[in-house]
Amino acid sequence: MLLDGKTAIITGAGSGVGRASARRFAEEGARVVCADLDADAAKETVRLVEQAGGTATAVRTDVSNEDDVVAMVAAAVDQHGRLDIVFNNVGIPTPRLGMSFQEHTYDDYLKLTNVNFGGVFLGCKHAVVRFKEQGDGGVILNTGSVAGLVGWGGTVYGATKGAVHQLTKAVAVECAPFGIRVNAICPAAMPYTGFMAAGGMDLPDDQLEQVAQAAGAGHPLGKPITAEDCAEAAVFLCSDRAANITGVLVPVDGGYVAR
Numbered sequence: 217m218l219l220d221g222k223t224a225i226i227t228g229a230g231s232g233v234g235r236a237s238a239r240r241f242a243e244e245g246a247r248v249v250c251a252d253l254d255a256d257a258a259k260e261t262v263r264l265v266e267q268a269g270g271t272a273t274a275v276r277t278d279v280s281n282e283d284d285v286v287a288m289v290a291a292a293v294d295q296h297g298r299l300d301i302v303f304n305n306v307g308i309p310t311p312r313l314g315m316s317f318q319e320h321t322y323d324d325y326l327k328l329t330n331v332n333f334g335g336v337f338l339g340c341k342h343a344v345v346r347f348k349e350q351g352d353g354g355v356i357l358n359t360g361s362v363a364g365l366v367g368w369g370g371t372v373y374g375a376t377k378g379a380v381h382q383l384t385k386a387v388a389v390e391c392a393p394f395g396i397r398v399n400a401i402c403p404a405a406m407p408y409t410g411f412m413a414a415g416g417m418d419l420p421d422d423q424l425e426q427v428a429q430a431a432g433a434g435h436p437l438g439k440p441i442t443a444e445d446c447a448e449a450a451v452f453l454c455s456d457r458a459a460n461i462t463g464v465l466v467p468v469d470g471g472y473v474a475r
């Protein structure tokens with residue numbers, strides 16, 4: 217029970233990494249607030265958590281809307297009396313995966329920036345406000361990407377993730393005196409989440425499996441990355457076992473960026 221008694225907000229909890237993390241956090245004893253733009257998807261995650269004996273609630277949140285983020289934090293505090301962990305996990309892909317840099321419109325740039333960077337900015341800001349009010353520290357985890365560590369396609373998407381990485385390090389340093397830890401996980405391609413469909417590639421199962429195996433073959437460890445891989449890293453980084461770890465960007469990538 218690595219997260220016993222902790223109240224954790226997870227954004228993007230209706231799918232992929234967020235859902236897998238909600239399930240693992242609850243298994244480790246956390247009370248999970250599942251935030252997602254898609255309220256039905258968040259509620260389904262709550263159902264899965266409760267079915268396994270855990271505690272969770274759903275809140276409809278657009279992470280790029282400050283009023284929503286304030287309400288998300290307030291909901292966690294109202295329901296559980298305090299806040300211990302905020303996992304800013306939402307990220308959206310380019311409108312069409314594989315599109316070239318010059319194909320991006322300014323609107324594409326604004327949307328990617330507002331959700332991927334703006335959402336993490338707002339999530340970090342209001343976590344820090346609450347943690348400082350409580351006065352006994354707190355944990356923030358952000359989801360970056362290998363696309364923010366190396367040039368890897370998805371140019372504008374990758375740039376928003378690079379911004380997430382830098383914010384992670386800077387907030388970690390500034391907030392360390394308050395006992396607030398801030399880290400990021402940086403996944404490689406995870407073909408089995410909803411991300412590819414969100415990027416216009418909703419493949420039938422056999423093609424999806426081919427894509428997954430091809431992606432995995434590009435990693436030194438030779439396997440595709442899953443949402444569950446990220447959830448395990450998230451549990452550790454949000455737990456007291458990582459009590460002296462802050463400001464780090466942890467690739468969950470089968471060794472991809474180490475090459």
Ligand SMILES: NC(=O)c1ccc[n+]([C@@H]2O[C@H](COP(=O)([O-])OP(=O)(O)OC[C@H]3O[C@@H](n4cnc5c(N)ncnc54)[C@H](O)[C@@H]3O)[C@@H](O)[C@H]2O)c1
Nearest residue numbers: 228230231232233253278279306307361405406409410411
């Ligand atoms: N899947 C990949 O290949 C991959 C690779 C590297 C990094 N990532 C990152 O991992 C994180 C999780 O991605 P995933 O693969 O689980 O994706 P996913 O599409 O399965 O899940 C994303 C969730 O975020 C929600 N969402 C979208 N916009 C939102 C908003 N404005 N406010 C609140 N919720 C919103 C969606 O409804 C969905 O439930 C993202 O930050 C993504 O950028 C994904």
